[in-house]
Amino acid sequence: MHLSLKYAKVIVAGLLGSLISAAAHNSDFIEGPNGKLCYVLQLPRGFDKTRDKCPLVIVMHGVMSNMDVPPSPRFARKLVRQGYAVLRFDFNAQGRSEGDVLKCTIQSEIADARAVYDFARSLPFVSSVVLLGHSQGGAVAGMLAGQLEQEGLAPDALVLMAPGAVLKDYALEGRFLGVKCDPVNPPEYVQVYWYKFSREYILSAQTLPIYEVSALYQGPVCIVHGSDDAIVPVKYSDRYAGIYRNCEYTVIPREHHLFTTRPAQSDAPFLAFLLRLFPRP
Numbered sequence: 001m002h003l004s005l006k007y008a009k010v011i012v013a014g015l016l017g018s019l020i021s022a023a024a025h026n027s028d029f030i031e032g033p034n035g036k037l038c039y040v041l042q043l044p045r046g047f048d049k050t051r052d053k054c055p056l057v058i059v060m061h062g063v064m065s066n067m068d069v070p071p072s073p074r075f076a077r078k079l080v081r082q083g084y085a086v087l088r089f090d091f092n093a094q095g096r097s098e099g100d101v102l103k104c105t106i107q108s109e110i111a112d113a114r115a116v117y118d119f120a121r122s123l124p125f126v127s128s129v130v131l132l133g134h135s136q137g138g139a140v141a142g143m144l145a146g147q148l149e150q151e152g153l154a155p156d157a158l159v160l161m162a163p164g165a166v167l168k169d170y171a172l173e174g175r176f177l178g179v180k181c182d183p184v185n186p187p188e189y190v191q192v193y194w195y196k197f198s199r200e201y202i203l204s205a206q207t208l209p210i211y212e213v214s215a216l217y218q219g220p221v222c223i224v225h226g227s228d229d230a231i232v233p234v235k236y237s238d239r240y241a242g243i244y245r246n247c248e249y250t251v252i253p254r255e256h257h258l259f260t261t262r263p264a265q266s267d268a269p270f271l272a273f274l275l276r277l278f279p280r281p
Contacts, residue, residue: 027096030119033111035098039089040067042080044280047125055128055156055278056085056120060113062135062164064195066095071134071161071259071266078267083280085126089116091137102189102198106167106208109140110147117144117155128156128278132270135232135257138163139210142240146216157277159270160223162257165236171205177231215243222248222273224266226255248273 029036044054057079061072067088076086091109092099099108113131120129133141138160145158170176174183176197181190186203189196221244225237234251241249250269252262259266 029097030115032092032097032115034092034100034103034108037089037092037098037112037116038067038096039087039116042076042086042088044080044083044085047085049125053125053127054083054085054280055130055274056087056123056126057130057132057159057274058113058116058120058141059086059088060131060133060137060141061088061091061094062137063167064192065135066090068095071263074259074263075132075134075161075267075270078271079274082271082275084130084274084278087116087120091140101196103200104198105201105204106136106140106143107204109136110144113140113144114147117148121153130157130159130274130278131155132159132161133163134161134259136164136167139165139167139214142214142217143210145219146213149217149219154217154219157219157274158217158221159273160221160237160240161259161266161270162225162229162232163223163237163240164232165210165240166232168205168208168210171202174202211239211243214240218245220246220248220273220277222250222270224250224252224259224269226252226257226259226261226266228254228261229257231257 027038027040029038059072059075061067067090076088079086090097091112093101093104131141145155148154174181176190176192179190179192186199189198223237223240225234241247252266255262255266
């Protein structure tokens with residue numbers, strides 16, 4: 001089966017499953033720079049927001065996706081079981097968040113993530129904030145962490161799961177999961193199944209300083225990547241690992257982009273990383 005078709009089928013299954021997840025969790029909205037952002041806050045069992053404190057992990061999903069599409073819900077479940085609060089959210093024009101997909105760029109998603117970060121920091125029961133991003137959400141998380149470091153507001157830790165720095169090369173080459181376009185003069189949008197990569201997205205991604213901004217972050221970093229990831233080849237995480245001074249990097253053998261082949265082995269590095277930094281009762 002063609003790679004992009006396999007990827008799309010997994011995402012579609014997750015999109016359908018998100019309807020069940022939406023009913024199972026109480027969602028709410030915060031005001032973002034591009035409209036209202038839908039989020040779900042999950043707390044450890046028995047946690048009392050008026051009395052207890054705990055670290056909070058912000059989980060950022062990938063492109064063509066939303067917060068209820070794998071692997072984000074699994075990350076959240078395991079983190080909550082370990083005693084962490086988790087805040088998942090939909091980027092603008094994704095899932096249940098407002099916005100126009102033709103105005104979506106990496107920069108707009110960084111702005112969304114910043115609004116969520118500021119909200120998380122304002123919660124009285126939060127002792128520390130961790131950014132965890134998968135795929136394009138990883139590229140966003142890394143750049144946001146670097147920007148926040150420059151402002152003296154850095155997150156307490158950063159977890160990158162198959163971070164999608166490849167998006168810049170996709171834009172420069174004019175190819176998106178098997179669909180091609182002229183990268184110099186792209187059309188209004190490139191249609192990939194149900195999703196539209198806008199001209200603005202493509203042109204802005206071509207000059208995006210992904211590694212340069214991400215490298216500004218000085219805190220602890222955990223990177224996990226599958227050796228058989230064909231959407232974001234592992235060489236992109238190899239480069240990420242080289243820009244950080246305090247980094248734990250694990251390549252999972254025979255694992256793919258959505259971390260569904262060996263989930264326990266894929267999740268173990270970031271769970272152990274966080275438990276060392278933020279021990280839970």
